[in-house]
Amino acid sequence: MTWSDIDAVVIGKAPDFFEGVMMPELFLADALGATGKPMFRVHTAGSVGGSTAIVASQLIQAGLHERVLTVAFEKQSESEAMWALSLPIPFTPPLHAGAGGYFAPHIRSYIRRSKAPDHVGMLVALKDRQNGIKNPYAHLHEHDISFDSIKESMMLWDPIRYAETCPSSDGACALVLGSEKVADDAMAEGRQPAWIQGTAMRSEPTLSAERDTVLPLGGALCAADVYKQAGITNPRKDVDAVEMYVPFSWFEPMWLENLGFAEPGEGWKMTEAGATAMDGDLPVNMSGGVLCTNPIGASGMLRFGEIAMQVRGTAGEHQVDGVRRGVGHAYGGGSQFFAMWVVGSEKP
Amino acid sequence: MRDIAIISFAQTPAQRAVKEQNEVEMLMPAIHGALGQVDMTIDDIGFTCSGSTDYLAGVGFSFVSTLDGVGPWPPIQESHVEMDGAWALYEAWVKLQLGELDTALVYSYAKSSPGDLPMVLTRQLDPITVAPLWPDTVSLAALQARALLDSGRYTEEHFAEVAARSRKSALDNPNAQLAWDRPASDVLAEEYHVAPLRKSDCAPITDGAACIILAAGDVARSKVERPAWIRGIDHRVEPIHLGLRDLTVSESTRIAAEKAGVADGAVDVAEIHAPFSHQELILRDAIGLGEDVDVNPSGGALSGNPMMTAGLIRVGEVANRISNGTANRGVAHATSGPCLQQNLVTVLEGEN
């Protein structure tokens, strides 16, 4: 394909303070090949990479376009990321310390609720970092990673250790989405498309009294919606692999429960038993996930794109055999914005 | 395409500075006004979409706390664009096209008053070659105005006529920030602000918010007597670099107007998002509006220009005129970026 084959461009990224450019899609318009075309900018906090891909897919689903380019990026190196995430607000004590300071108490609540042993978070970090070594696009390639090195790493935001935390990354992701006809043509040429079998988004407030910040209702509703569209009745059985948004290791067991892969309080047992490893029955974050690569605005789209690669069989060294149906997941804000899609090798 | 209509529109009065309220407090009357007019609550809304930008508030993720204003509990289907609310309306229209949902709530807001707006907007420009020079919005628009004068198509008298007519129309708009009745010759008598533009050629700096409710087919008909149907909607972008564009025309607006089907019927009314008087002239030509079209009866952006919101307000103003029967078919336009870089055009129509 060339630029002329693209009907529209949908771009997403997280807060513009990261790069110091306001609405940067405007100055990027020609570099994105968007001249004379519709260009659309999405921003739904950390889930934005996922929601951007969903908005792009809907332009096709609505019959408006045949081929849409969707892009997401972040250059965290262009500013101080912790600063961009926690700009000082007058009258408010600067108690948080970036995203870790916000999420650590919620992780502590999960550990208390589920009675999960301390090592589960470290097991997730070890798995994702080892998976990331197989992914040439991962930011971190930690060949010397070990359980002990994770355990000995500094406790940044107790209970979150340094090695259980995502890096600050620069990066971008782009997907070309096509109509049924475009995909059929690709299929005829021997290129397996990843068929989008369902998309869903949910939002809830940051601070409301009834809200559950550990297992947010919005996350579960989002999953239930997307599974229904894809005809998934038993997520654990019907889904072959998952790319989920895990910026701090403990979010793997939390999201396993929130997305219906485990009973409440049991998510950590899946991790501990190795079910989410590359050779487990539900591989999670084969790419190394957000723990290896976190260009915030792109992180959600990377999840969506990585699971599409698994379905297409193009994931290279981190390919899992026989992924016929996979889930891409992104979340943002204070665990309050959710975006998911289900992709499969079979036309829905 | 599925028939989608605007069934409700509410806005806050355009003000130079809303000093007492934060963003969510300023926004809530617009949201609840729009819902209340059609006797709905957030529980009746299928999809919510908003438009705003962090650089105006000076706070990252600023849209997150304003979402509280809709009461997103139980969790809702929702999205946000870092664009004018007119594009949020576009996303909502696409969402309703999918056929699963019948209603959508679209809102946008901005307080420009906390910062120095012309300086803030320089941060949109190429960060390596242009933004370090801090060229302000008015100066960039003046370059465009100069090019338009040099083309020989329009004169400063034409600019002044737009400025005077807009403020006179605004006298009938209770939400307008600037409204007066003075002849164009008074405008011409003003000193240059940034030549060839005078103060009256420029939009004011405005704080404000707006909200629109969309509904599909029979749901729209059940809620209001005369829904304003969206017959076409399209948006296009051009390169930001001023040297890559002919500033005296708006090619992206022309394409969007063509795709939206402006020429498919007579246009009674047009609301054009032109923050500078000369831009209205460029846009009229690009959209292809005849002399008989009632342009900016609300007073347009020259009478109140809340960032990220003035485009959505244009859509709402046309919808109101269709719903109250004063117009049958109208065009609304929204713009974004320096010198009309990105443009959206929608065609609204009443039911015959």
Next chain:
Amino acid sequence: MPPEISLPASLQDVEQVRSVRTPARLDYEFTAGEASSRFLKGITQKKIIGQRATPESRVYVPPRGADPELGATTPIEVEVAQVGTVTSFCMVNVAFYGSVMELPYTSALILLDGADLSIMHLIQEIPADEVRIGMRVEAVWRDDADIEPTLESIKWFRPNGEPDDPNVRIPGEDHGTGLGSWVGGVAPTEALIRNPRTGEGGQA
């Protein structure tokens, strides 16, 4: 692959520019808003004033302008206690821009008696590793002369000597397994919670 760039002869020996620093500064005038202003006025009188939208709705501390469940302003003021219970916490060992705290410090979510949502604040006057969920704490104010309209006028919270509250209301946990969990493989629904506008749904 990036395109190959050919430079004119005169520039061929010049070192390429790989990055530029273009510092930008923008100043903003912050508006706290009506709800926050009323709350901060209470702070200057050493009172913690919560707000609610209706006599039945939740008490928010600090108020931010909208009850996020109702999407409504919160005109009703309710003074809440200056003692509360720790609902969760974290020990911070990382310095960041804007931070004035000595490391490590304990940042806790504290549910004040009479409020429906925890506030985040510091815990001091206890070894960090003895902080626990359910611990009862009280506000420690600055000296009167230093009281300002900021939550920082409360220096920190410290244990108040009361026994731990094992029944502290932790959001989500009063729904047993948590709101967004799948019990027996069944997805939760909106009906799990009380709709704040209609009063429908939720637990009896």
